[in-house]
Amino acid sequence: MAGVTSIEVKETxxxxxxxxxxxxxxxxxxxxQVLYWLKQENAPSISVIAKxxxxxxxxxxxxxxxxxxxxP
Numbered sequence: 001m002a003g004v005t006s007i008e009v010k011e012t013x014x015x016x017x018x019x020x021x022x023x024x025x026x027x028x029x030x031x032x033q034v035l036y037w038l039k040q041e042n043a044p045s046i047s048v049i050a051k052x053x054x055x056x057x058x059x060x061x062x063x064x065x066x067x068x069x070x071x072p
Contacts, residue, residue, distance in 0.1 A: 009039040 011019070016036040023029040030053055037049050050057045 007038050009035050011035065011039070013039050 009016075013036065016032055016039060020029060020032040020036060023032055034049055034053065037044055037052075044052075047057050
């Protein structure tokens with residue numbers, strides 16, 4: 001993620017929290033958890049998030065919200 005200095009998450013923390021509760025697959029939960037952490041006021045660094053979810057920093061890709069599956 002060279003050159004990325006900030007990431008904008010459009011969903012609110014409440015929306016992400018609700019979607020996280022409703023997520024059924026581990027992949028969806030993982031992606032939503034990353035977005036939730038990034039949305040927080042004092043968001044952890046990408047390297048801290050990668051370590052927390054057990055991914056190498058280079059493997060962590062932040063997916064645009066438009067690519068997230070709709071979770072009714």
